[in-house]
Amino acid sequence: MKQDTTIITSDHHHLHAYESTHKNVTAGLVVLQEIFGVNHHIRNVCDNFANQGYHVISPALFDRVEKNVMLGYEQTDIQKGFSLRSQIDPQKTLLDIIAAAQYLPYSKIGVVGYCWGGSLSWRAATETDIFSAASCWYGAMIPSLLQHPHRCPVQMHFGALDASIPLDQIEQTRLHYNDVEIYIYENADHGFGCQARSSFNPTAYQQAQQRTLDLFKKYL
Secondary structure, eight states: OEEEEEEEOTTOOEEEEEEEOOSSOOOEEEEEOOTTBSOHHHHHHHHHHHHTTOEEEEEOTTTTTOSSOBOOSSHHHHHHHHHHHHTSOHHHHHHHHHHHHHHSOOSOEEEEEETHHHHHHHHHHHHOSOOSEEEEESOTTGGGOOSSOOSSOEEEEEETTOTTSOHHHHHHHHHHOTTSEEEEETTOOTTTTOTTSTTOOHHHHHHHHHHHHHHHHHHO
8 A cells, every 4th residue: 555644743733644555564664754855765765665564654744834845856956955944843843753653553663764864763763752663864963962862772874975974973973872773884975875866875775774674673
């Protein structure tokens, strides 16, 4: 099953979400978007995880500002994505993520996010108790979000060439949380896991994807 659906948050906000699932599912997964919305790429990400046996939901986190945002990867798209993100209260975004998890009828739920969503998946792991495991892909805000302990097992995936997340900041994060699995991929830049971007690195993507699947297989 693949469909668009609606989620209602605790503050009565109605937001769209993309849902993908198969039969005989025993665990749920929340996929958190980049700054480009729940676009074609994120929908493919959801479908790929659903093919691995998860009931997947991806909330449209821009809905509080603008509905039906599905951007591409040109400079104008990047600028619009940053503009939309800047208009959203981070605590409201957390309510959206919690509502997405509560939509899934399972005792074990994971979260995985990319870019903006990578930082948000870290927030979800440190500021809520609803997730059983979290995988954070190139979340640039993570080094500024080290004030809370994580409440579930966490992986982080970074590109060694990613100028938005300097290696010394990654090392700072590693020292702060020595029980978090942190992986750095050589010759990989920001967005290395997105096939729609020029920075896509198939080797790094396959390694990070397999590690993410192994994490979820262990804890979900």
